Amino acid sequence: MAALAAAISAAPAAPGPAARRRRGFAAVRCGSSSVADERQALFSRIAPVYDHLNDVLSLGQHRTWKRICVSWSRAKRGDRVLDLCCGSGDLAFLLSQKVGLDGQVMAVDFSSQQLQTAASRQDQHWKPCYKNIKWIEGDALDLPFADCYFDAVTVGYGLRNVVDKPKAMRELFRVLKPGSRASILDFNKSSSLFTTSLQSWMIDNVVVPLASGYGLTEEYKYLKSSILQYLTGKELEELAREAGFSAAKHYELGGGLMGDLVATR
Numbered sequence: 001m002a003a004l005a006a007a008i009s010a011a012p013a014a015p016g017p018a019a020r021r022r023r024g025f026a027a028v029r030c031g032s033s034s035v036a037d038e039r040q041a042l043f044s045r046i047a048p049v050y051d052h053l054n055d056v057l058s059l060g061q062h063r064t065w066k067r068i069c070v071s072w073s074r075a076k077r078g079d080r081v082l083d084l085c086c087g088s089g090d091l092a093f094l095l096s097q098k099v100g101l102d103g104q105v106m107a108v109d110f111s112s113q114q115l116q117t118a119a120s121r122q123d124q125h126w127k128p129c130y131k132n133i134k135w136i137e138g139d140a141l142d143l144p145f146a147d148c149y150f151d152a153v154t155v156g157y158g159l160r161n162v163v164d165k166p167k168a169m170r171e172l173f174r175v176l177k178p179g180s181r182a183s184i185l186d187f188n189k190s191s192s193l194f195t196t197s198l199q200s201w202m203i204d205n206v207v208v209p210l211a212s213g214y215g216l217t218e219e220y221k222y223l224k225s226s227i228l229q230y231l232t233g234k235e236l237e238e239l240a241r242e243a244g245f246s247a248a249k250h251y252e253l254g255g256g257l258m259g260d261l262v263a264t265r
């Protein structure tokens with residue numbers, strides 16, 4: 001399965017509306033995974049309200065967790081880095097400021113609508129360093145990059161959503177330089193009954209009812225089921241080691257509601 005990633009030119013300058021309309025993410029997703037197609041469609045449907053709901057539902061805390069994820073990737077000035085499952089670009093923008101104009105950020109997602117949102121946000125909140133971002137429509141399970149290509153990789157709330165987690169972890173390992181880190185932020189599938197109950201209660205009684213107001217009941221109900229089917233911190237550490245990482249440690253964040261796996265190649 002060869003996902004054809006259409007690298008689109010990063011915005012060398014802040015393009016106007018006409019340039020945005022011309023910009024297309026003319027990629028072709030290969031593979032016949034209906035589950036992956038459903039996921040892609042889900043994230044495309046929520047793209048218009050995704051950032052807003054994240055801010056409201058987490059009281060803005062998700063931005064703190066994302067800053068931690070980027071910090072723990074050890075991305076630094078001049079690095080070439082990957083933000084996988086970039087969505088609307090939160091981590092890509094943080095990485096862009098970390099690596100600066102001497103560095104490069106490849107931001108990959110298979111939802112063109114999420115990438116359109118990211119490109120629009122880039123234009124609306126333009127910073128000179130954002131010239132270093134390239135938005136790429138592609139599949140986490142078949143990355144269009146050479147082996148040992150990146151100095152750091154971040155995945156923000158993405159691994160839980162890919163249909164083949166071992167394959168995605170092997171791809172992360174393949175494209176990282178030896179000694180470099182992957183920092184993988186997501187919900188924590190906690191062993192604590194209290195934390196699991198709190199997480200479920202919040203989603204059932206706050207998240208889904210509020211999302212329903214936007215006609216996205218089923219999309220946000222998926223959030224809960226995906227967490228229940230996710231891997232625990234220990235299982236994520238094992239998944240990373242099985243993919244070849246020399247070290248892997250999962251750290252709980254937000255009182256155990258979230259977690260970040262730091263894996264070193």
Ligand SMILES: C/C(=C\Cc1cc(O)c2ccccc2c1O)CCC[C@H](C)CCC[C@H](C)CCCC(C)C
Binds near residue numbers: 055058062
């Ligand atoms: C940024 C966050 C979630 C991103 C996200 C990930 C997914 O897999 C989704 C799947 C389907 C629909 C939406 C998403 C999605 O938004 C985390 C923060 C946003 C959450 C939606 C809020 C979750 C609330 C927490 C359970 C409790 C927050 C406690 C406190 C207010 C800090």
Ligand SMILES: C[S@@+](CC[C@H](N)C(=O)[O-])C[C@H]1O[C@@H](n2cnc3c(N)ncnc32)[C@H](O)[C@@H]1O
Binds near residue numbers: 040087158
């Ligand atoms: C919850 S969003 C996370 C977006 C962003 N990283 C953030 O932290 O807000 C998950 C993203 O993963 C993308 N995604 C899921 N499976 C993917 C895959 N196999 N290849 C590329 N992107 C994928 C979805 O399109 C979606 O934009």
